[in-house]
Amino acid sequence: MGGDPYFDVKQEVESTLLHLQSLVSQYHRALSSYPASSREVISARDEVRGTISSIDVDLEDLEESVRAVVEGGDGQFGILDGEIQRRKGFLKMVKAEVESIRASIVTPKSTKATRPSPSQAYRDEEEGIGGRSGPPNGETEAWEREEQLSLMRNQDDDLHLISGTLNTLHDQAHLMGREVGEQNMMLEDLSDRVDSTEDKLGRAMGKLKEFVAKSEATSWGFVYGVQQEAPDEEEDDHQAAVIRGGIRGAAYSVAAMVPIFGAAYKYSHYYRIAPLPLKAFGAIVLFAPAVVIEAENEGLRYEKSLWTGAGKVELDEMAKRQVTEWDRLSRQEKALKTFKENQWAIVGGSWVASMAGSGAYFYRNPYLTNAQKVVNSRMVAQGLTVLLILGSAYLTYQPKDEAHPSKPPADHSWAYILEANEKEEAQEKLALAHRAFKPSSDKNQTGGQDPSSSAQNIIPMNESQGKTGNGAGGDPAASAQKVVPMK
Numbered sequence: 001m002g003g004d005p006y007f008d009v010k011q012e013v014e015s016t017l018l019h020l021q022s023l024v025s026q027y028h029r030a031l032s033s034y035p036a037s038s039r040e041v042i043s044a045r046d047e048v049r050g051t052i053s054s055i056d057v058d059l060e061d062l063e064e065s066v067r068a069v070v071e072g073g074d075g076q077f078g079i080l081d082g083e084i085q086r087r088k089g090f091l092k093m094v095k096a097e098v099e100s101i102r103a104s105i106v107t108p109k110s111t112k113a114t115r116p117s118p119s120q121a122y123r124d125e126e127e128g129i130g131g132r133s134g135p136p137n138g139e140t141e142a143w144e145r146e147e148q149l150s151l152m153r154n155q156d157d158d159l160h161l162i163s164g165t166l167n168t169l170h171d172q173a174h175l176m177g178r179e180v181g182e183q184n185m186m187l188e189d190l191s192d193r194v195d196s197t198e199d200k201l202g203r204a205m206g207k208l209k210e211f212v213a214k215s216e217a218t219s220w221g222f223v224y225g226v227q228q229e230a231p232d233e234e235e236d237d238h239q240a241a242v243i244r245g246g247i248r249g250a251a252y253s254v255a256a257m258v259p260i261f262g263a264a265y266k267y268s269h270y271y272r273i274a275p276l277p278l279k280a281f282g283a284i285v286l287f288a289p290a291v292v293i294e295a296e297n298e299g300l301r302y303e304k305s306l307w308t309g310a311g312k313v314e315l316d317e318m319a320k321r322q323v324t325e326w327d328r329l330s331r332q333e334k335a336l337k338t339f340k341e342n343q344w345a346i347v348g349g350s351w352v353a354s355m356a357g358s359g360a361y362f363y364r365n366p367y368l369t370n371a372q373k374v375v376n377s378r379m380v381a382q383g384l385t386v387l388l389i390l391g392s393a394y395l396t397y398q399p400k401d402e403a404h405p406s407k408p409p410a411d412h413s414w415a416y417i418l419e420a421n422e423k424e425e426a427q428e429k430l431a432l433a434h435r436a437f438k439p440s441s442d443k444n445q446t447g448g449q450d451p452s453s454s455a456q457n458i459i460p461m462n463e464s465q466g467k468t469g470n471g472a473g474g475d476p477a478a479s480a481q482k483v484v485p486m487k
Contacts (some may be wrong), residue, residue, distance in 0.1 A: 006065045006087060013062055013094060016055045023048045024101055029151055048105055055098055062091055179375055238302055245298025246291045253290035257283060270360055278359070285352055313420075336395060343392050350388050355381040 027044040034040045066087050069079055261283070264271040271279075307315055329337065339346065358380035362373040 006062070006069070009058060009062045009065055010090070013055065013058045016051065016058055017094060017097065020048065020051045020055060020098075020101060023051055024104070025147065027105070028147070032151075045105060048101070052098060052102055052105075055094075059091070059094060059098070062094075066091055176371065176375065179379075183375075183378065234306070238299060241302035242295045242299045246295035248298070249291040249294025250287065252294065253287045256290075257286050260286075270364060274360075274363070282356065339392070339395060347385060347388055347392065351381055351385045354384040 023044065027041070027048050030038075030040045030044045066084070069084060069087070261271075261279075304315065326334070355377055359373070359377040362368060362376045365373070368376070
């Protein structure tokens, strides 16, 4: 029987029939879920029809092999009549199955009661029953119920997967919402603190302006009993100096930004694709501090240039003492002192730098949304800032025995300045008196008085002021209130 082609063709037919039954099940599921004119139903029907055409060719080969055995007789292949009948029955059963499937594809509503069981081919072959075209109605209903239950189980599995995905999205949304809420609370707290600080600065600036106005109004001493007001040009000059400093700072920042941003735009792909608000933020970070710092420094330089006399001498002495103290420090002490004096500037700059760096890193990830990128960047920046604050607290910590060192000597430079101003004012008044009243050789005209005494008669000075100037007693504070330093 090694030359009998029946078994090879039969194996191929059985494989094709199983595949056809699977395609028919898919077709019926698609037909129950989608309209008959939908793309899914049409595609499934075309696959079934193509497989039917393929199995028809195999059935022709199978029928040809059975016909060859029958025509050859018992002596040629040595096949008994029972085996020949089984082969004919198998061929008839497969043809009936294919015709039933073909009829169900053409008229699907009329095939529900006559659809055969997938295992009917094997039962027919084992029992040797031919000509049976379909299972009983009870088996068909059981098969349909099994198909419906399988479809429902598949739908339940799909719904379970969808439910798990939705739960994951819900958890992520909840975490993002909580993070956004915490960020909003932090921003509100920061806004309240900024408002409070702004109010305090406003009150301090008001008091400072009032003090400056009073100082300018009384900075010119009484000469010949007439009070002269300070020149109005000083305020304009100060404002002009501040504007010049701001313009210089803007020029410095622009000169620094042009090559930096030009190189970044030329060599960095991530900078070119960065959003415009992020680029503007980088420009503001460089531009605004440069303008403010240079304007403030120019205003301080202008105010310092107005100091004359004892005040200027004291400022120079203070500067010399600071330079001397700085030179005595070691490198580590200099670095620590610089960090302490610029602690919050360093913390703020590190926050900006870490925010920019982490933002550049996370914006390279195409799988994150913009909200996730912003949240991740802020979390990294806040973590680094907290670590830096803890490090600064550790560096600025002092033990109890070092927290209160020996008290430095009291600074009485204000008293020295007042005393020097009094001496300068007395000398100016005496010189003015000498220029106003020329000495005469006739003592009768002057009544035996010297020019200094006549100057005291012309210039309005009370007794306490005169006593204080002569060092014959009196309260220095009182004299400081009445003797106004001259520029």
